[in-house]
Each structure stands twice: as structure tokens, then as C-alpha cells.
Amino acid sequence: MEIIEENLRKEAEVTDNMDNITIKYVEEVELDNPILIEGLPGVGNVGKLAAEHLIDEIGAELLAEIYSIYFPPQVLVNDEGVTELVGNNIYYKKDVGAEDRDILILTGDYQGMTPQGQYMLTDKILEIGKEMGVKNIFALGGYGQGSMVSKPRVLGAATDKEMVDEAEGFGVVFDRDHPASGIVGASGLLLGLGEKVYGMKGLCLMGETSGYFVDPAASREVLEILVAMLDIEDLSFEALEDKAEEVEDLTSKVMDMDLSSNVGQDTQSEHLRYIG
């Protein structure tokens, strides 16, 4: 049987030339066995708010910017009219807490927009982490309950039973019924790919939240457990508490209005969503 191969490679006049994921390093640092903490946008923006608060309070610095075709084709515009391409950022801080741990914090404007994008971005983050010596991951997020939550618990899931047991000692709730459908997105993949492909251990901390508003109060609960586990003392939660109060004021007003009238509600609700 004769094989006839088609000539499948034309001389490419021009092809795609953008990398699917571009890493732009802002600093060059050596870290010692750093812990990777992820807080990307998601339910109630719990993870993102927690990560941003942590960055502010411990004074973490920008290590690298991540741009990608897996993010929306978009620039944000700041109050001065200056544009910024959307992406993710990795921050770092050395010698954090009583145990002088180095940490990396991942946050950003968006998660990957497609399943493929989620896999590719997470794998790239893990590869960067691996090169820097990451062996442990904390993924922060919210768990949407669909109803108002007065005292948010922090639900957990981890890559191994030892981590589950350790986290339970810090008050993390491992509830047999939650999360029923697993964990979808960056937090889930960081644990799943991190374990299977990079041999890392991971813990996901999910603050209970209604899912309707941004929820700094749930972020605080998540952070309280994180700093306890990482032996970070004296972290101020003031900025997060201020935001939580602001949200509570607005939600109360929205609820009052909901009882008396429908006017103006949309605007308020929208405002609530963007606090953070």
C-alpha cells in the first residue's frame, strides 16, 4: 500500500505571532520554598478581596504580570483616563509571619474565559510556581449559598487527608454535602493540576456568602484562618471591615427599598457588586 502524503506545510507567509500567555517579569527574586496564595475573581469576589487585602497589609510587591488571549480583549480605564490591559498579577513577600515564610500571591482582573484557558493559565502559574520552589497552595474563594449568610463559615477541600485534618484544627468546615459539584475554575484546577502534574499539596478555603454581592465579611473569615495557619500575627482587618460595613449599609438600604419600592434598586445593587 503506497502512502501519498499531501504537502501540508505551505510556506507560511505570516502566522499567529502572539504567545497565548505572556509573562512580564517586573522583578527578579529568589524565594525560599514559597507558599502560593490564590485569590482571583469569583463568587462574591471573596478570594480577590482577601488576596488584595493581604497584599496591602503585608506590603507584597509586584513580581510579574500575566497577559493572555484567554482573558477578554479589554483595557480598564482608571480615574485619570489611563488604560491598563487586563490580566493577572503575581505579588511576592519574603519572611512573612512567625515562621519567616516567603509567599506568592496571585490575583487579577479575570479568570480564564474558557475551559481551555483555565487549564492553560493554571498550568502556567503552576510552572512558574514550581520553578520558584512552591510546594503548597492556598486557594481562596467564596461558596455561594443562595441566601443571606449571617455568620459565614469557611468550608474547605484539600488534596490529601492530612491537609484536611490540619485545616479542621483551625476551624475549617469539611462538610460532606459541600461543595456538591466540586470546585470549578482556577481554585479547583490549582489543586487538581498542582497535585496530579506538579506534586504539590493544596487547600481550598471557601467563605460562605450569599453570592449576590461582593462580600468583604466572608473574605475576612477566610483570611483569619489563612493567617492563623501561616502564623501571621497582627494583621489588621480594618480596611476589610470598613468595606464590609459599607456593603452592609448598602444591602440594608436595598432590602428596605425592596420592601417599600422598586425605584433605584438596580443602581444600588450594581454599586454593591463593584465595591472592592
Added chain:
Amino acid sequence: MEIIEENLRKEAEVTDNMDNITIKYVEEVELDNPILIEGLPGVGNVGKLAAEHLIDEIGAELLAEIYSIYFPPQVLVNDEGVTELVGNNIYYKKDVGAEDRDILILTGDYQGMTPQGQYMLTDKILEIGKEMGVKNIFALGGYGQGSMVSKPRVLGAATDKEMVDEAEGFGVVFDRDHPASGIVGASGLLLGLGEKVYGMKGLCLMGETSGYFVDPAASREVLEILVAMLDIEDLSFEALEDKAEEVEDLTSKVMDMDLSSNVGQDTQSEHLRYIG
């Protein structure tokens, strides 16, 4: 602050760094002309239930795990709070049945999420099968009738007329009107690509089912024919029968409720869908 920019112009092929499909071999085995049996999630989960039951009853062992960007970006969480990256698994068992056949069983959490993913995953499975000596494929699934089925038939389709004739001898129904739109998904592609690209022969066995609930009873009918064709004797169907009874109890209750009230129905129906 020094800015370190990556070289942004790289060869086109170095953009992503995750493999689109990753195979993680758990064992190394030599098999003799193995038969590939597929039972992935689908209508009534008939194929997946059948494959899992077969794995349990003959004591098949895990050969390889398959992760892929074509699956959802998700981990499942077990009752202990431990995460597991979603994927497909290939199991194997040597010397099965009266003819001492080696078999491979493919099952998993999901089928590929896109047409391209379906093609790529199926082709990869077939390539693995080819390397192991697979020449015959049995694809197990459900055929949704849209109404309750009291005594499910097993409908068939095959890559060649000889296989059709042989299967008819075992009670498989080749109904001119079914399936009208062909077979979509992993079962269809295993037969189609298997024949056209890998020169394999394949038979698809589809247990009739309502399509509304998971259907262990249909799985049993499919398995009965499979074990007869493969000369596997004494396979116990007890576990499958127990599940079928559990489902029947719940569907009866749902139907009773349907007549008297709408309360609570959704929860029950949802429960039904996840038995398995």
C-alpha cells in the same frame, strides 16, 4: 525597579505548555489482543454504570488516568473533603471469561466538552488501544426514548455487517428507524474513527431508557449481552439490581407525588440523577 521583559517573539509552537491530553500510567502491563469496552457518562448514565459494575465485578485494575483541557476545569470533592481532578480512566483485566480474553475498560467523569475535544480524546484512546493490540471495541450507552421503558431492549450499531449479524444472534435489536440521527459522542467516534483510521471493528450497545433518570436496569440489559458475547460466566448483577430497585422506588415516589403535589419533587429528581 528594573524591568525584565520576556522575549515576546517565540516560535509559534512554544506558546502553551500544558499538553492538551495527558496520560498518567499507573501500571505497566502487556496485554494479549485486548478488547476495549467503553462506558462514559451519557443518556441515563447507562454506559458508565455498566462499565463501573463490570470493573467492580471482575476486579479490573487502574491502568492509566487521562487529564485534558477538553474536560471541565474542575475537581470533585469526596466525602472526606479530598479533591480529585476530573478525567477519564482506563482499567484492565487479564484472562477474563471462558476464552481468557484480556480487556480494557474506559470510563470517567466526563466526555470531551467540545466536538474537537471529542475527536482528540477518542483518537488518543484509540492510539493507546492500538499500541496495546486492540482490534475490537464495545461501546456501551443508553438510547433515550423520551418515555418510561418497562422492558428495555438493547439496540445496536456496528462497523460492519458481520458484527451486526453476530450481535443479532445474541438478541441485540438493529432497528431500521433507530437511532435516526446516528450516534453522537465518544461511542460513535470510537466506532467511526476506530474503523476509518485504526482499522478496528466496533459494536455499540444501547440500552433503551427514558432519558430522565440514571438507569441501572438498562445497564444490566446491556451488560447481559456483553458478557454473553464475551463468554464471561457467573457475573453477579446484584449491586446493579440494588441500584435499579432504589431508582425504581424513587421514581415511583416522584410519580405519586407528581399526581398529588409538586412539593419536594425537584430534590428527589435530582437525587435520582446522581445515583450511580
Added chain:
Amino acid sequence: MEIIEENLRKEAEVTDNMDNITIKYVEEVELDNPILIEGLPGVGNVGKLAAEHLIDEIGAELLAEIYSIYFPPQVLVNDEGVTELVGNNIYYKKDVGAEDRDILILTGDYQGMTPQGQYMLTDKILEIGKEMGVKNIFALGGYGQGSMVSKPRVLGAATDKEMVDEAEGFGVVFDRDHPASGIVGASGLLLGLGEKVYGMKGLCLMGETSGYFVDPAASREVLEILVAMLDIEDLSFEALEDKAEEVEDLTSKVMDMDLSSNVGQDTQSEHLRYIG
């Protein structure tokens, strides 16, 4: 400024191994300046019916099968229960008509399912055509009017003014208002890419049709013009006329029913859609 490159190329354990488009040649032939005629599924299946009728009447033979990840992951099942992977086919016939022209006919089960798939498949077809010496393309299709058409005209569009003028001489209508949104899909791309990338000339013939049913009558109008332009004499339209009558009978019944009752309509309409 120091450049730090990440290692973007891991040792790939396994990657995708299926070609996005696979051509399986059934015969090896040398053709002399063949004309490529396309009739793929589309509005009223006008193009596909015309291409299939032409294949039958002139006794064209299968040259190559095309499989692709851009088609649905599906096998069709014939009346004997035998599966067939969906795809496109290229047929050929030498010395057709008074001018002894060689022709290639492209038809199949589906067009590409995505814009990217449309481009890739069309480009592959054109590459094959180029290698075989194709310089002229006839793309056959339907033009959906949204209302019943009693005497279908054949609308046209072409890659150059000379072809427009020539086709007008054969009764093709070049209507300034049609098609308002251009030509989408394989027919459009064969002309557009054929002209811009492969330097071919193309004519698109679109039979007016309601767009609600398969329309063998519109196919006949399109074919009448095609065979006149290609100097093919004595082509019988009997089979196409029989199908057209069958469709007309059914549509009449459906319309009668539409006036008197709604019962049974869906089944009939569905039947109508699949005649072909």
C-alpha cells in the same frame, strides 16, 4: 535589559495526535484542468441534492473521503445497522459533456461547524483542487426567501465581472439586493479564498427556495443552468422530479393540515426535512 526566557517546551509526554483534517484517498487519478462543483448541506439542501443527483446521473466515482475535528463527533447508521463516520466526499468524472471536461464534485454530511472549521476545510479542499489543476469553481446552494416560491429563479454571484456576464447569458439573475448579507459558509469561502489565495475563478448559483423544506425543485433549476454552462447534454432529471413531487405532496398536506388542525404537523414537517 536582560532577557529571561521561561522554558516553555516541556517534554511532551503525549499531545494531540489526530490531524485536524484527514484526507483518505480511495483512488489515484490524473485529471485535466478539472472543474470543482460544490454542493454541501445548506438552505433547503438545494446544493447537496443537486450535487448528489449529478453524481448519480453522470456516474461519478469516489476519489477521497474527508474526516475532520471540524465536523460533529458522530457516526450515521444505515438501514442495515452499519455505522459511517460523518465527513465530506470528493467524487470525480472524466470527459463530461460535449467539451469532455473533467469534473470534481464535493458533497457530504455537514459543513464545518465553526468559522475556523469552515476556513480550514475550505482551504484544504482548495489545496487539493489546486494540486489537481482546478481553475474554476461552481458553488451550488439555496437562497432562502422566507416564503413559498412557485417558480424559483437562480441567483448568482461570481468572483469577477466576466463570469457574471457569462452566467447572465444562461439566465442567472444578479439581483442588486440579493444576497444582502453576502454568502456565508462553504460556498462563499470557496469563491473568496479561491480567488484571493489560489487565483481561481468561481460562480455561486443559488436556487430560490422557501427555506422551510428540502427543495429538489430548486436543485433542478440550479442544475439546469450548470449543465447548460458545462455543455452536459441529456442529463435526466427524473429522480429529482420524483423527489420534488413527493415534497410537494407532503407540503400540500402539511398546509391543508395547517388550516384545519395542528395535529401530526411536526412529524410531517420533520419527514420533509430529511427527504434527500
Added chain:
Amino acid sequence: MEIIEENLRKEAEVTDNMDNITIKYVEEVELDNPILIEGLPGVGNVGKLAAEHLIDEIGAELLAEIYSIYFPPQVLVNDEGVTELVGNNIYYKKDVGAEDRDILILTGDYQGMTPQGQYMLTDKILEIGKEMGVKNIFALGGYGQGSMVSKPRVLGAATDKEMVDEAEGFGVVFDRDHPASGIVGASGLLLGLGEKVYGMKGLCLMGETSGYFVDPAASREVLEILVAMLDIEDLSFEALEDKAEEVEDLTSKVMDMDLSSNVGQDTQSEHLRYIG
């Protein structure tokens, strides 16, 4: 019949054979530090109308055509029945305005259809621009207000504060609240990728428009500022004013009809959308 099978296992990179983006150069020119002006389809077609008007008035010539799998699989058909593959075009003009600047103008039928396509196309445009010496980008577009705009302002966003300040001097409005969600699509990416990857400076000019109709009046406002910033004198706006009047006549009629009747409105509105 001999079966000739293609070698089905090829290197991963030889699967598709069409370039994802194809550049077809029509002329070869050397430009001196050219400014890139973009006006692609978007809200009110403000950018596209402005770019086309500028091309006409300064007599810019076609430099290159861009075809891509990221555009729809479509040809447009002109009044003579001749087809044209959809794409983008780059025009050029030397020695424009009082400062004898060279300029490049990007316009076309569509923007990229997917986020990935947007990134890939924009990156390709920027690469071409970089090679030609582009350091400054003007992205023209509309800003949809959702209500009729009597005297459209021109809103701005820029890659740096200096450009913001300069543009403010020409009457561009940098409004803290607009655009709230940033700038999506080609205009945004040209600025974002241009700055981050190619080190270019960019300004986006957005003419306020209702968003319901094509809006030549908003295009004129945008162009007025552009020509002032580029020291282009004596540009006639007559053609744009004529189109604006035509649109205004039609919108008035539509609004009158809206008050008295609903008949015929859709057709008129549709007509309005396609003026340009």
C-alpha cells in the same frame, strides 16, 4: 479498488495548512515614523465611518489586505454581483498635514469574532506597525449612551497621563465615570497590547452616540479632534455631513412613526443601520 491511505500520524505542527492570519501586500512602501489610525466596525460604526472618510478625503491608498479564520466565513457581494472575501485593510498616505506626517489607516468589514481572534489580529497589526516604525496609535470609536445624543462629546482614554493631558487641550473629555467597563475590542487591545508588548503610545477617541443607529455626526466630532491633533488642515466634512443629514432625516421619520404607528419601523431602522 486500491485503497491509498495517507500517513495519519504526522508531526503535530502540520495539521492545518491555512495561516490563521494572512497578509496580502498590495504595495511596498517605506514610511517615516507613521501614525496608526484605527477605525473598525463598532458602536454606531463611528470609528469605521471616520476612518473611511479620512481615507477618501486625504486620498490614502491600499497597502495590505488581511484575511483570517478569525473573521466570519463570508464573502460580500457588490452591486455588480462580484464577491469579495471579508477582511481588514490597511491604507497609507505620506506627508499628511502641516507636519508632513506619514499615516496608516486600519479599517475593514469586521473585528475578530472571538477574544482569541481579537488578540491575534491586534497583535499582528501591531507587529506590522512596529516593522513600519509606528510609535503612536489613534483608535477611533463610538461610546454608546443608550439615549439620543444632541451634541456628541468626544470621550478619551490613553496609555499615559501625558497623552491624556495633551488630548484634553484639544477638547477631549476624560470623564471619571466613563467608560465604566473599560474599552473592549480592537480599540482597547491596540492600546493595551501596543503599550505592554510593543512600547507604543495610544489614544482612544470615542464619539458619544445613541448606539441605535450609524452615526456620521459622532464620526465628524471624532475626526475634528483627530485632524486638529495631527495638524491636518482643510479637511472637508461635506460627505460626512451629507450622511449625517440622511441619518437624521430617517431617524426623525422613525421617531414620528414611533409616535403614531409601528408599521414599517423595522425596515427603516434596518436601513439606518447600514448607511455608511
